[in-house]
Amino acid sequence: MALIDLSKKEIHCKIVYYGPGRCxxxxxxxTVHSSMADNARGKMLTIETKGDRTLFFDLLPLNxxxxxxxxxxxxxxxxxxxxxxxxxRKLVLKGADGLVFVADPLQVRRERNIExxxxxxxxxxxxxxxxxxxxxVIQYNKxxxxxxxxxxxxxxxxxxDLNSVYKAKTFEASAVTGMGVFETLRxxxxxxxxxxxxxxxxxxxx
Amino acid sequence: MxxxxxxxxxxxxxxxxxxxxxxxxxxAGPEASATPASDKAxxxxxxxxxxxxxxxxxxxxxxxxxxxxxxxxFEEALLSLDWEISPDNIETARKALKxxxxxxxxxxxxxxxxxxxxxxxxxEVMAIAPQNVSTSAPKTLQEGxxxxxxxxxxxxxxxxxxxxxxPTLSELRAAIPNIPKDYSKLVSKPQGVAGTEQKTAAxxxxxxxxxAPAPAQSASMDEDLLPELPAAFGASGGRPSRVxxxxxxxxxxxxxxxxxxxxxxxxxxxAKTPGYEKLHAIHTELRERxxxxxxxxxxxxxxxxxxxxxxxxxxxxxxxxxTACPWPTVALADVGGRMVAFLPEQIAYEDKPxxxxxxCGSFLPIKNLKRGFFGKIGFVVRGELSxxxxxxxxxxxxxxxxxxxxxxxxPKADSxxxxxxxxxxxxxxxxxxxxxxxxxxxxxxxxxxxPGTLVAGTLTVQGNSVPVITMRSV
Numbered sequence: 001m002a003l004i005d006l007s008k009k010e011i012h013c014k015i016v017y018y019g020p021g022r023c024x025x026x027x028x029x030x031t032v033h034s035s036m037a038d039n040a041r042g043k044m045l046t047i048e049t050k051g052d053r054t055l056f057f058d059l060l061p062l063n064x065x066x067x068x069x070x071x072x073x074x075x076x077x078x079x080x081x082x083x084x085x086x087x088x089r090k091l092v093l094k095g096a097d098g099l100v101f102v103a104d105p106l107q108v109r110r111e112r113n114i115e116x117x118x119x120x121x122x123x124x125x126x127x128x129x130x131x132x133x134x135x136x137v138i139q140y141n142k143x144x145x146x147x148x149x150x151x152x153x154x155x156x157x158x159x160x161d162l163n164s165v166y167k168a169k170t171f172e173a174s175a176v177t178g179m180g181v182f183e184t185l186r187x188x189x190x191x192x193x194x195x196x197x198x199x200x201x202x203x204x205x206x
Numbered sequence: 207m208x209x210x211x212x213x214x215x216x217x218x219x220x221x222x223x224x225x226x227x228x229x230x231x232x233x234a235g236p237e238a239s240a241t242p243a244s245d246k247a248x249x250x251x252x253x254x255x256x257x258x259x260x261x262x263x264x265x266x267x268x269x270x271x272x273x274x275x276x277x278x279x280f281e282e283a284l285l286s287l288d289w290e291i292s293p294d295n296i297e298t299a300r301k302a303l304k305x306x307x308x309x310x311x312x313x314x315x316x317x318x319x320x321x322x323x324x325x326x327x328x329x330e331v332m333a334i335a336p337q338n339v340s341t342s343a344p345k346t347l348q349e350g351x352x353x354x355x356x357x358x359x360x361x362x363x364x365x366x367x368x369x370x371x372x373p374t375l376s377e378l379r380a381a382i383p384n385i386p387k388d389y390s391k392l393v394s395k396p397q398g399v400a401g402t403e404q405k406t407a408a409x410x411x412x413x414x415x416x417x418a419p420a421p422a423q424s425a426s427m428d429e430d431l432l433p434e435l436p437a438a439f440g441a442s443g444g445r446p447s448r449v450x451x452x453x454x455x456x457x458x459x460x461x462x463x464x465x466x467x468x469x470x471x472x473x474x475x476x477a478k479t480p481g482y483e484k485l486h487a488i489h490t491e492l493r494e495r496x497x498x499x500x501x502x503x504x505x506x507x508x509x510x511x512x513x514x515x516x517x518x519x520x521x522x523x524x525x526x527x528x529t530a531c532p533w534p535t536v537a538l539a540d541v542g543g544r545m546v547a548f549l550p551e552q553i554a555y556e557d558k559p560x561x562x563x564x565x566c567g568s569f570l571p572i573k574n575l576k577r578g579f580f581g582k583i584g585f586v587v588r589g590e591l592s593x594x595x596x597x598x599x600x601x602x603x604x605x606x607x608x609x610x611x612x613x614x615x616x617p618k619a620d621s622x623x624x625x626x627x628x629x630x631x632x633x634x635x636x637x638x639x640x641x642x643x644x645x646x647x648x649x650x651x652x653x654x655x656x657p658g659t660l661v662a663g664t665l666t667v668q669g670n671s672v673p674v675i676t677m678r679s680v
Contacts, residue, residue, distance in 0.1 A: 064224060067220055068216055068219065150282070151282070178231075182228045182231040185228060186224055186225065189224045190221050193220045194220065197217065197220070
């Protein structure tokens with residue numbers, strides 16, 4: 001849930017990057033972190049195993065600066081995508097104000113994408129939230145693999161699998177090269193801040 | 207007004223702030239040409255994927271009939287594994303790896319044996335004990351694959367040995383956890399053996415020794431380290447280098463000797479020693495694996511096998527001079543007017559004992575060495591003797607040496623007692639004066655090979671011949 005402190009005029013929004021294991025969620029955050037100016041971003045917290053998988057979450061606070069006296073901060077989280085970390089994934093999802101679903105376009109991952117989206121929907125329901133009511137952007141990552149011998153899904157196939165119900169904005173991206181990372185972030189940030197202010201701030205200041 | 211209630215303008219300002227924050231990054235780079243894939247604009251064609259990384263062309267044996275890359279099935283299998291470690295995914299990956307191995311050029315397959323073996327081993331361990339495998343194992347395998355791909359396209363493996371092969375080997379070794387042998391299906395692949403294999407086999411590559419693709423071998427749990435080579439060296443159209451053949455022949459000779467003279471005796475020893483069943487099983491398995499490896503090498507050599515191959519002489523070790531004493535220091539003492547030397551590590555006791563010990567005669571009960579009624583023998587002895595139980599020490603009696611050959615008589619009042627002990631054998635000596643350490647490096651040594659004596663040899667100390675007394679054969 002967004003943290004809104006009217007006395008300090010602070011708004012904190014939580015955006016969670018969700019998706020199957022190894023789809024590039026952490027890479028998205030790393031790209032954002034490495035590209036942003038120091039004064040606009042905070043420290044990136046990453047908890048990892050010996051290897052390279054995110055076992056818990058990455059938290060990257062971004063500062064939008066003051067708008068009408070309000071300090072707006074966006075916190076980006078990722079969740080561990082591996083199946084075995086369902087509990088952690090659910091925990092990180094708690095209080096999410098916006099969601100980026102990062103889809104893996106590899107054909108061998110087709111079912112995993114669908115399962116992960118379903119996992120997201122189920123976890124949100126357990127918090128009393130509906131996916132269709134939350135700000136959601138879907139990112140089709142690893143598009144740099146299109147054209148290589150590795151079989152990938154087309155955008156149409158991905159749309160049919162993942163976005164036929166939610167009709168969310170989708171972006172093609174390649175987190176490793178940076179393509180589409182900020183477009184995704186910009187869109188979800190706008191949606192999320194708007195959602196948060198509409199839901200909380202406008203009501204409370206009336 | 208700065209703190210006016212938020213409203214429509216407020217959202218516009220937020221959008222502007224977000225645009226300002228992210229705009230420098232979005233679309234700034236040459237490849238940042240992302241477009242919304244839906245919501246009014248779905249145009250995959252507008253996204254220009256970056257050109258695939260340029261890699262060296264693969265040899266024809268690693269391309270399928272339709273020109274596809276033979277590595278792709280393994281790559282896809284790894285991606286599946288990345289998501290889920292399941293028996294099916296592992297089996298698929300292992301089959302794909304075998305397929306690649308079978309299609310490699312013979313000389314490269316031999317040189318990359320360890321990488322193939324370690325990758326297969328890692329997959330095997332993932333199947334048997336996935337909980338023990340790091341979550342980065344699929345990535346490690348991916349890196350192994352990239353190395354294999356680079357090796358396939360490389361003209362000279364030595365060029366990528368340090369930059370790719372060695373780091374990959376290190377990572378693969380680090381990724382494989384130690385799994386107890388209780389995992390019945392697990393066949394361990396000792397690193398040392400594999401390393402030896404690779405070193406031996408990584409001789410200069412055979413000129414244009416291109417292998418005919420072999421039919422895919424189904425991966426089994428008990429396959430040996432050495433890959434199933436496509437054919438004998440000479441049967442694949444090209445000839446292996448003479449150096450390689452000689453190296454493998456020499457390795458076979460060494461392998462045979464190793465099995466016969468090292469492994470089998472130890473295996474037999476463990477077989478008849480109670481409590482060493484596990485070690486026996488390990489040695490049995492090791493022998494079987496080495497024998498399989500030998501068979502594989504024999505098969506690979508074909509007609510080039512030479513049973514009487516000459517093993518290259520090892521670099522000559524610095525010759526040990528006949529005059530060098532095997533012990534760097536000895537304990538010098540006078541016994542019955544004669545200067546003798548003892549080995550410091552065999553000295554279990556040296557002191558001036560109580561009066562009753564002096565009356566022990568020709569045999570000394572060890573229990574007499576203890577001090578006080580409640581004292582313990584173990585506290586006054588050292589070395590091997592101190593490891594024995596007190597109950598055993600109480601029962602031990604050792605002979606007292608009589609170097610003069612005269613009838614045993616009571617030692618002098620100020621003489622010291624010295625007890626030497628090794629491997630359940632001991633002897634006591636009455637010393638005219640306490641021992642002194644002697645550095646033997648400058649003294650001439652003449653060994654004695656007579657097993658029936660306590661004297662291992664003589665040292666010439668300042669012109670005197672000093673016998674060195676040991677418990678070696680008592």
